Amino acid sequence: MTERRIGRWVGATAIVLFAAPLAVLVVQAFAEVWRYPALLPQQLGLRGFRVAFGSGDAGRATVDSLEVAVTTTALATVIAWPAARALARSHGPRRTAVLMVLALPLLVPPFATGTGLAEWFIRLGLADTRLGLVLAHLTVVLPYVLLVLIPAFSPRVIELEEMARSLGTGPVRRLLLVTLPSTGAVVAAAALLGFLVSWSQYGSSLAVGGGLPMLPLTLLPFVGADPTVAAALSLLFLVPAILALALASRGTREAL
């Protein structure tokens, strides 16, 4: 079998494995009556969506979640940028040590970090605020964004920047004309990951922002209790993720 054909099979398998649960989700969202052991629902309808969006809670949570995820991602990217640059050019045991420390928040369950933060946030008046949620999400999002961003600053990119510097290009133009076009794919991937981590953040959201529920918090009570409503909310939950993925893959194509 040629390499290309193997690749095709692997790709097809991956798509099926990825799509199967999502297809069930779509069916489930529109199912009014779906009794075991039928393969398809006995009755279809929009009850799931009516319940999910009837109260307006889901809509509000979506907007809040979007705001928090976008702000967190933007902040994380800005903070991680210079750090990733410095780490990309460093070598040796100190670099490994720094990377270990940076990855530490990923080893602690976000709920634990969030509970610790909540104690402080209550005293500082940040509990149940968007700012508090952004800060809590940053503890989880920042390491991901940073770790993904490091390979963006390859020697090739640094060389192109040097070329631009020697030709009289100031820092802002250099960023726009050289660095971003050359690192676009990696930056898009890092931002996408950051966004999705924040968007689906449950533990820290619950710990520091139970009073300002993010979308995952509004979804959870229905899981198990009412699968149809949970499926409808899950579809809503998927939309920005798929949009972000589409944007990122477009950015990747343009950069290459």
Added chain:
Amino acid sequence: MDQGGAEIGGLACRGLTVARGKAPVLRGLDLEVPAGTRTVLVGPSGAGKTTLLRAIAGLESIDGGTIELGSRRIDRLAAHRRHCAVVFQEPRLLPHLDAAENVAFAMRAAGVGRRERRARATVLLADVGLDGFGARRVNELSGGEQQRIALARALCADPQILLLDEPLSAVDTNRREDLRSLIVALQQDRHLTTVFVTHDRAEAAQLGERVALMLEGRIVQHDEPRALFERPSSPIVARFFGSTNILRGVVRNGQMPVGDAIVAMPGPDGEACVTIRPERLRLDPDGPLELQVLEATYTGTGVRLKLADRELRLEATVPPAVAPVAGEWVGIALPLEDIWRIPSALPADAAGEPDPDLERWRS
């Protein structure tokens, strides 16, 4: 039409010092390149040539000394304010832009409109021999073509000085000659002050209006190419430029013994160190010296002979047709006009066995 019409200035580096950790890379280096002239900086790898070029361009910070370009002192300026354009060893083109936009990069960065940019790029592309390449994607081009684009891009920035860091090393050997002449022609047309870095002494000879030999972070001789080859200022310079026959002796009454021969030697009496290039030694049965051939190596352009008698060791390059074989005894003529008395040589420098550092430089 020149954007901004930058004056062409001369370059003056004084006491330039760069250290990396504990190791000094540049040690109080002085270099002057008069306005509109071309200097080739040559030296073995590790001598600090690239560091010097990057320090001039502002890509490397310096620990001491000053750099002046024209009437400006530039060593404290950010790289993008120095008006130095660099052509690097690799083309460093932007893959997301076509050839014309790469050439016009400095104009794009300065906010010049597309039409004007492309018009200038078209002219410059023609100047570097890439007429009609404007819309080509740069990653479809050969290494030589990419380096021509990098050259046009540097010219497009209207620099006060053009710095080239071994720009031919990534180019096919048989394309190098063309690009080399192109660089010289462009430099002369535009009266660009230019520093060209290479580790290849033959390339230095062909390119340089003046050649500066750099060893261990200092310029040891800066002169016209012929002077470095024929009138080296020290045994180290002589060896780097292939003048491997370095002989010491004592001059008395204007004469110096060389092996069994006596040669006339102008200058003061006393210890002296002389050199003669291997290609200037002639085989001559009636010559004053008789030496045995230890080794005869065909080099493509000639035959390299290692010759010796009891005390004398010489190297000679002779045409293949007349070359003797190893073991033969041959007569050697010493053309007096080709013997150079090295002015600054201390006798110790010229001692028979070269030190390991010199051995490294010679390779």
